[in-house]
Amino acid sequence: MERFVILALVGLAAQLVDGALGMGYGLTSTTLLLTAGIAPAIASASVHMAEVVTTAASGMSHMRFGNVDKQMAKRLIIPGSVGAFSGATFLSHLTGDYVRLYVSIFLLALGLYILARFLFLQDARRQEHKKLTNKFYLPLGFVAGFFDASGGGGWGPIATPALLSQKGMEPRKVIGTVSVSEFAVAASATLGFMLSLGLGHINWLWAGAIMLGGVIAAPIAAWIVKSLPTRMLAVIVSGMLVFTNVRAIFGYTTIPLTIQYVMYTAIVLVWIYIVFHVGQKERRLKAAELAMGLQKSQETS
Numbered sequence: 001m002e003r004f005v006i007l008a009l010v011g012l013a014a015q016l017v018d019g020a021l022g023m024g025y026g027l028t029s030t031t032l033l034l035t036a037g038i039a040p041a042i043a044s045a046s047v048h049m050a051e052v053v054t055t056a057a058s059g060m061s062h063m064r065f066g067n068v069d070k071q072m073a074k075r076l077i078i079p080g081s082v083g084a085f086s087g088a089t090f091l092s093h094l095t096g097d098y099v100r101l102y103v104s105i106f107l108l109a110l111g112l113y114i115l116a117r118f119l120f121l122q123d124a125r126r127q128e129h130k131k132l133t134n135k136f137y138l139p140l141g142f143v144a145g146f147f148d149a150s151g152g153g154g155w156g157p158i159a160t161p162a163l164l165s166q167k168g169m170e171p172r173k174v175i176g177t178v179s180v181s182e183f184a185v186a187a188s189a190t191l192g193f194m195l196s197l198g199l200g201h202i203n204w205l206w207a208g209a210i211m212l213g214g215v216i217a218a219p220i221a222a223w224i225v226k227s228l229p230t231r232m233l234a235v236i237v238s239g240m241l242v243f244t245n246v247r248a249i250f251g252y253t254t255i256p257l258t259i260q261y262v263m264y265t266a267i268v269l270v271w272i273y274i275v276f277h278v279g280q281k282e283r284r285l286k287a288a289e290l291a292m293g294l295q296k297s298q299e300t301s
Helices: 002-021 025-035 040-064 070-093 099-120 134-150 155-164 171-197 204-227 230-250 257-300
Strands: none
Touching: 002 025, 002 040, 002 204, 025 040, 025 155, 025 204, 040 070, 040 134, 040 171, 040 204, 070 134, 070 155, 070 171, 099 155, 099 230, 099 257, 134 155, 134 171, 155 171, 155 230, 171 230, 230 257
């Protein structure tokens, strides 16, 4: 019972991160199962079984708060589902741990790009929305779905920053859309694992615990996305990308742990400073907008 409660809390925390930032549920939950000694394919299969329910709850919550672009979701679902099924089948026969190194480097670069975009290109959000075609959505959906299933998590970490890096994209819409489309990805990955591994290899107790925590957290996370300022969300997403993927990259190096911890601390401190700075700036902008609105209402009255 104690383990069930702990896993439920992990599922809750993972879904808060995933629902609010568009990434993190699979990576957080899978890491816990791998730490407990579960084989990568079985860990990923158990997490994706839980995600079928948690992503459904998360998707409905985001739709309720108006965080979803339905046309974008439709274009992501099919290639994402095909990629997830392929990734599940691949992982069931082969574990490609070193593939994560290349993905982490790619995600780190995207995280830094997004951070720079929202910090320094201040009118990027005001630019006209760039119309994306299937030439963008098809490879993005397939690659994100494939790495989500084969790496134990990757739909959000790949799809979210790739979409955020496009001009005119609104972070809360991107996060909500990625969360909605993840239901189909999780279902396709689960089907692939079932056909390749069989139902007996899924840890139903652990999947149920993670699932319960995720369902509880889903509406809370959707509300967070609705409430936080656009620039703040982008900074949080990029900061999480940088920290998570620097850690993943260090795992493939021989850099002493002491130096690693110093660098982790530096990244966190810089991240906290940037979040605080952006928060202060957003509050000043909001105060200025309220003052301007009050002035206009006094002039018209």
